Amino acid sequence: MGKRFILMILMLVLAVAFVSPGMAVTSNKKYDLVxxxxxxxxxxxxxxxxxELAAxxxxxxxxxxxxxxxNRVWTRKMGGNTVTFIxxxxxxxxxxxxxxxxxxxAxxxxxxxxxxxxxPVINIIAHSMGGLVAREVVYLRPHTxxxxxxxxxxxxGTPLAEEYEWVGMFxxxxxxxxxxxxxxxxxxxRKYPVKGSPFYRNGYLYTISGDADSWGNRGWHGELAVGWTLISLKYGADNDGVVMEGQATIRGAVHLATFDAYDHLDLIREPDVAKKAAAVLP
Incomplete structure (x- = not known):
């Protein structure tokens, strides 16, 4: 009996040892993520x-x-898990x-x-303008x-879209x-109100916002530094480099968090933001 018990313990230890952090994991989520x-x-x-999301x-x-x-579909391994791109x-x-x-x-x-x-039923995480796109997708594919x-x-909206409308041309x-x-x-x-959005069952819209603190928040190529400076000086408003404070939330949505240390770009780079978003999605 004692030898059998020891053998079982050794097998368990070996099994745990061979589970690498880079190995694929199974999902505890009901619905896939887009x-x-x-x-x-x-x-x-x-x-x-x-x-973090793939984990x-x-x-x-x-x-x-x-x-x-x-419509090209391709994949990448992220921490041992496959992520699909289209x-x-x-x-x-x-x-x-x-x-x-x-x-x-859609x-x-x-x-x-x-x-x-x-x-067939999905979750969505969307960044910046993509959040508006996603809100319309909820209406285009109701109850999914x-x-x-x-x-x-x-x-x-953001005043930067008015101030720098000419950038769109380039x-x-x-x-x-x-x-x-x-x-x-x-x-x-008005056309796609949050209240009454045709989510699946008791689905919700959740919001997360960020904050830029100075010219040092540069973003992709300095655009956040320019945006932060203009909104701060001309409009006297705190912002994440693109969106004014309070403007990344909307009545009818559940606001999950404001990450004061993360600017507009950081929101899609930092794993703790991903973890916060993942926690509320089924």
Whole structure:
């Protein structure tokens, strides 16, 4: 009996020793996760952020959608777990109007469900303008989104879209920038209100916001430093480099957290933001 017990203990120790942190894990989540990027896909999902989400959902249950015309499907290993991508990871994504992007994303979600194993009901995490796109997707595909978390989304628009509308011409994103002005987003909120959004069962919209503290928050290529300075000086408002304080939340949504140490780009790079978002999604 004693020898058998010792043998069992040794087998258990060996089994644990061979479970590597880089090995694929199974999912405890009911519904797969879709990620939607922001304007022009300038701010891209960080590897640590994706690795954290893949660890929560398990291998093959996280899908990154790019709102361009490409239907190319490809995969990456993140911490030993497979993450699936559809579209090109370049700056042809995120340039159309909210409506144009939402229809592209909805169509790609349909394709992923039909051919690549995406669950019929999904969760969504979306960054910046992608949060507005995701809110329309909830309406375009009613009762198929169990929960949506938006990260630094300008739910009331951003004055930068008015101040720098001309920038859209250089990145072919004129329609996208026009749709993020406060006036345009006000009209969007009337057309796609949070209250009454056709989520699956008792699904919710959740929000997370960030904060930039100085010129040192530079972002992709200095754009957050410029945005932070203009909003701070001209409008006298604290902000994350793109979105004013309080503007990444909206009535009817559940605000999860404000990360004071993270700017607009950090929100999709830092794993603790991913962990916070993952915690509320089924």
């Amino acid at each position: 990620l939607i990027h922001g304007f022009n896909n300038r701010h891209q999902w960080g590897d640590e952020f994706l690795t 929560n959902w398990g291998s093959g249950h996280v899908y990154v959608v790019y709102s361009n015309q490409s 579209g090109e990871r370049d700056h042809t994504a995120g340039n159309g109007s909210i409506d144009e992007q939402a229809r592209i994303v 169509r790609k979600i349909d394709l992923l469900k039909k051919r690549y194993g995406l669950s 989104v169990a929960g949506l978390v938006t990260l630094g989304t300008p739910h009331h 990145v072919r994103g004129e329609k996208a920038i026009r749709d993020m002005t406060p006036q345009a987003v006000k009209a969007f909120n």
